[in-house]
Structure formats: C-alpha cells, structure tokens
Amino acid sequence: MSRKMSTSALIYAATISMPATAGARPEDELTRSRAWVNKDGKFANPWPSWNDQTPYKIGMGLIKRKFAGKANSPDTTPPTVPVRKPEFLSDRSHTNDKIRATWLGHACYYVEFPSGLRVLFDPVFEDRCSPFSFMGPKRYTESPCQIKDIPIIDAVIISHAHYDHLSYPTVVEISNSHPEAHFFVPLGNKKWFKDCGITQCTELDWWDEVDFTLSPKSSDGKRASISTTGSAQPQEDGITSRISCLPCQHTANRGLTDRGATLWASWAVTTKSPTGSEKKLWFGGDTGYRAVPEEADGKDDWSEEYAHLPQCPAFKDIGKYRGPFDLGLIPIGAYSPRWVMSPMHANPRDSVEIFRHTKCERALGIHWGTWVLTEEDVLEPPRKLKDALKLYSIPEEGVFDVCDIGESREV
Template sequence: MSSASTAAAFYASTISASQMTGAIPEDTEVNAHHAKGGKGYINPWPSFVDPVRWANFQAVIMRKVRGQGNSPKTTPPTVPIRKPNFLPTRETSTLRATWLGHACYYVEFPGGLRVLFDPVFTHRCSPFSWLGPARYTPAPCEISDIPIIDIVVISHNHYDHLSHPTILQIQEKHPNVQFFAPLGNKKWFTASGVHNATELDWWETKDLKLSKMDASKGSAGSTVVNDSSTDKDAAEITATIGCLPCQHMTARTPFDRMSTLWASWSVESGGKKVWFGGDTGYRSVPVESEGKDDYGEEYAHLPHCPAFKQIGDLRGPFDLGLIPIGAYQPRFFMSPMHANPFDSVNIFNDTKCKKAMGIHWGTWVLTEEDVLEPPRLLKEALKKKGLAETGVFDVCDIGDSREF
C-alpha cells in the first residue's frame, strides 16, 4: 500500500462544537433566512429578487424569438486541462489549491488537512446520465487519483455542486471522510447510505480533530497497515469549519425548491484560512438593464448583498478565496443567484480575501455567456477596481495547482 493511502487510513475524526466560533451578526438569532412555519429558507435581503417570475420568463422567451440569445461555442480550444499533481503525503508547508473544474477545488493545508469542495466528477450535471448539460472539458482526474480526502464541503444541492455518484465514490475510496453541508441536506446523505455527514446553519462552526489511529488496533472503516513512511505525518490535525451566508437558491426536483439551505464556507487549519463562495449572487439586476452597464450610474442604487462584508468583518481576513465568476447571462435572470466578474471582485473585497481563484466556469454550458468570457471580464473588473490584473484574483488551467 502506498504511503498516501496509509496516511489516509491512519486518521480518525472527532467533530465537536467549536471553541472559537467567531463573531456573529447581531440579527442572526432571529434566523431571518428561515422561512416562516419552518418550511425552507429564503434570502433575507433586498439584494435578492426571486428570478422565477412570469416577467422574467417572458423576457427569456422574447430573447429567443428575436434571436438575441447566445449559444456558446464549445469547440476546442477552450479551457486547457492538465493532469493534477497531488502531494503524495500530508507534508506541506504552504497552502496549495488545485482546480478540478467548475466549483471543485482540492485544497492541501499546511499541517496535513486535505479538503475537497463541491466535487462533481460525472459527465453530466443532471439527475440523468443521458440528459442534461454535458462537460465540454473532461474531469482532469478520477476520485481514485486523489490520495487523501479528510473533508468534503458541499455548498448546496444543485446537480453541478452535489453529485450522488461522486459522493458514493468518495465514500468508498475514503471511508473515514467527513461531509459538511448546509441545513436540510443530511437526510439526503443518510438516504444515500452516507452516515458521516454534518449539517450546519449560517454562522455555525465546528471543530474537527483528526487523530492518528493505532495501527495494531485499527478502527471501523479503517485499513490496518504498517508502513513507517507515515511516521512523518502529524499525530493530530485540527481544523475549524464554518458555515456562512451567500445569496442563492436550492432544488433537486420541481417540488423541493428552497427546502434546503445554501451556504458559503470557511475552513481554517495549519495557520491558513480559506473562504469558499460556492455559488452566489450579489445583486438583482432588472430586465430593462439588458445591454447596459448595470454598474453605471443608472443602476448605482441597486442594493447588494450585505452578508459578504459581514463575513469579511467578522470572520476574515482569508488567505484564499474561491469565488464564482461564471454562469451569469442573461444578467436580468441570473444575477440574483450567480455573480458576474464585476460582482465577484466586489465579493473579493467585501470578504477580505488576500488572494482569490475564480470558480464556477469552464466545465458545463449553463448560461449564455461565451465560455472564455469570465476570465476576460475578470481582468476588466480588477482594473476597474484599481487591482492588479494578475497575482491577486486569478484563474488557472483545469488541474493546475497554486500555492499561497
């Protein structure tokens, strides 16, 4: 057995109430994001206007009739793909992040923690294997290629963020892995036969302790091995996982809309802290803004989501932000739930991330913008805010790793 497999097998986890919960907004106790009567969740801010409205559907239909809708071309070349180079053991002195496509990042923390965010390794992001958006860029690796996974963090239950086949593959390959998801999602994991899942509400925090198991005794779900190559691994790894707000929606069927919560997340371990935006909007832009600069003076009055500044003020700064930049056109329909790069740079500033990488693009055609437009607009947005176009908030090839 390889040293990487051994390192993974030697760790058992303990989850407890956090000893360092961090500050919480004053209005959190009223649970404003909980729908009345305990039936699901809402976005409690003026920045969110529900896009599921007849006026928006009419506008979408008329765009099609008038030939104004764009059908993005996915013929190569699109986003470059390279084979990931994962560290073979838990030893690393830096924070290292590898993009595995769309919203999925694999993060290797100093001290040994290994976290996988929003993994979807299926060809389609759909309840069906034969219908739904298909990848125009293949996954750069398989689950079996990832040597160590301690934690899987799920932002919400949409099919491009939560994949039943992928979760089962992870559970089989890494039986001691711990899953973290927002409220209402644990029952989905349990129904899937996955019992090591923890669900959290916004601003809730948990501590995770990974302890090296006694090789002579083993434990449930572990493989008993003897390999001296693990002696260099830390005897104990600690992490703090925080569930935080974002502006989005949920559903896996036509009948469960907004019945489970959506979230962004923070993970802190080894002296480094990461904020994972998952999938989020920032503002709600009206239909009449179509074709205009919705950050111009005419729309300067539109409210933006206050949660990101709260996150930055109360839980930041973060060494790395993983921030969505794609799936935003048509803007009047997608803006309440998906950030465009101009929103993304504002989110970056609000959350007080020192550096960031763009996610939620480059994998499936979900909306109308051209597939390579998000990174181009990101540079424009950074320049508009007086930030460097490279080295601060970047994108990378699928499968590429960056150190922070």
C-alpha cells in the first residue's frame, strides 16, 4: 500500500510530549523572570511599547471624537471583500511540498501542511463576535463555509480569549465533530475549555513548546506504536510537529473584570514534509507594535516626529530564535483611531515591520474583512499594506498578500 493510501485512510490520535531538545529563547532578564506575569498572577505586556489605557479614558476619548465629528463609520455596503467557497484537500495526501493556507475570515486560517498535519487557527464561525447572539459586531461578509465542511482538524490554535478569536459555540462544535482535535491555548485558558467539556487542551507560556505527534490507530482501535523525536520528523506511520507559544503585544478578557486573567500569544508550527524539508509557519494572532499618543491623531505617526516611539522587541526575538518562517499570518486591520488601537492592533505599516522582524519569507494578511471593530474603512487595510510594502521596495504582490475569503494560497 502506498504512503498516500495509508495516510489518507487511517484515523490518527494525538500525543503531546516535551521536546527532547528545547528551542532557543532569549536569555535576557525579562524572559528569565517571566516579566509578563504580575505578582497577582495576572498578565501584562512588559515592554515600553505598550500603553495600558483605562477603559474610561478610551471611552471618553471615543465619545469626544464622535461629538467633534472626527469619528468614521465604515460603509459595509456590498461589494466589500469577495467571498468564495473554499476547496479543501479531502485527505492527508499532498501533491507538492508547499504549505496550503485557506482564509476563512478575520483571523481564522485553515492550514494544510505537506506532512499531513491540519491546523485551524482562531476559528469563529458565528455571525456576531460577542457574548450575545442579538447584539455586538455582526459579519458584513459571510462565513465561507461551516465546520462540517472541513474534512480534517488535528489541532486548533487559539491566540487569546477575545470574542473575535475565541467562540464557545465554535469550539464546542469542533470538539463534537472532530473528537480527536487537540486545542492549544495560552496560559490561563485551559480552565475555560474544561468548563466547556473539552479536555484535549494544552496551555503554554511564552517560549514554551511541545511535540505534537499524530499516531495512526490500528485496526483494533488501539494506538499504533510510534517513537517521539526531539524535532519535527516525518515518519511512515505518523506525523510529528513542533507547536511553539510565542509573545505578542495585546491583552485578553471575556468580561468587564477579568482583563489580563489569561495570556495572549502568537504561535509557530514546525513540521517536515515527506521529502524531509522543514516547513515553518508563524501565526501572529492579534498584536500591536508601538503605542501612538493621542496628540498624533490625524498625523503620520511614522514621521520623524514620532520616530522615538518604542517598538515591541518581541518580534525581533521571534525571528532571531525561532525564525525564519516560510509563511506568516500577520494582522493588518482594526487600527483606527491609532491612539486607542495602536498598542494592541497593528496597522499595515506596523505589519510590514513585524513581517521583516520575524523573518517570514511570505505572509498573508489577517484580522480584517469580517467585522467592523474600529473606524478605518473596510477596504483600507490592503491599500495601506501596498503603500507600506513600497517603502521597503517589496513587491506589492507575491510576498505579503491579502486574498479573498475562502481562497487558498500555496507557499
């Protein structure tokens, strides 16, 4: 029986193990002391590039913008972002040595690795990203598919607990439809999944990692034997990948009083293709890059006047210690007004900086095109992305791209 036939017909079960050889990480005091963990056990961004604004200040600032006539209400009248029906591989077979990534809207990507691994990032399939089904941001572009349309889900990776990245109905349906799927979450989130009835969940701290091994079940339903290696290594009877939890600049909460109770993260997935070549993907999740002051409102905050603003150092560390990456999934939207959003959301210029620092060879834009969360026009992010790429003489197409919702790209 050919490898293609054997891998496509088998049912796989997951094993989580600590790597025999840990990946490199920064040796600075910030990392050694886990400076992102406060004495009360809550989490905070440890860099001067972060500005921890109070909800009151943000609320009052937005109200003043509205009454001053500065606020923008984005027009969601169609056509906006094209939506197409996605086409997934029906099994684990792969016809080439490339990563195949399909955008399912906002920060959700379904990635088919040539090793056979299938990963879903930040899935939210509901109409509203809200604790309520009757209020809150509603989709202005349709979901391109439903969970039942996805043939294989081995791992679900969650960046943080905000409702546009973590949905109770979605994760429960995934768990029911794909009972072998394993969830990977930042610290503090495992309890939430347990309360949802989901036990196949691993939580990790920044710079921690595990080996995720998919072992085929034998005909009697028992797990077939398979050795665990210290690095991602393809094997005839299984698939081993490295899942790494990495920093980003954001925050997390699900209610009014639990801000910082759980960690936020970016993630890396490393696996090897059947030919033995290593494939690496970085998922940015949701992140800011630098905190822009209110006085810069309406100005070019990348001008010489604001060149002194601190930039988040985490992305250079990620590129140095865990890069380079074949593909980056990098947020480009939900950034206006800048003085409110910049600490936690990257705009396209920030995104290109992050792309360069993390050493991604290619990238696809996420975190836009689905819900109105901020004031920029809904089609502005891809326009500004092209402008930002020009500043570094990076081609407007073929390096850091955006695509239609439901579209697949191969890297």
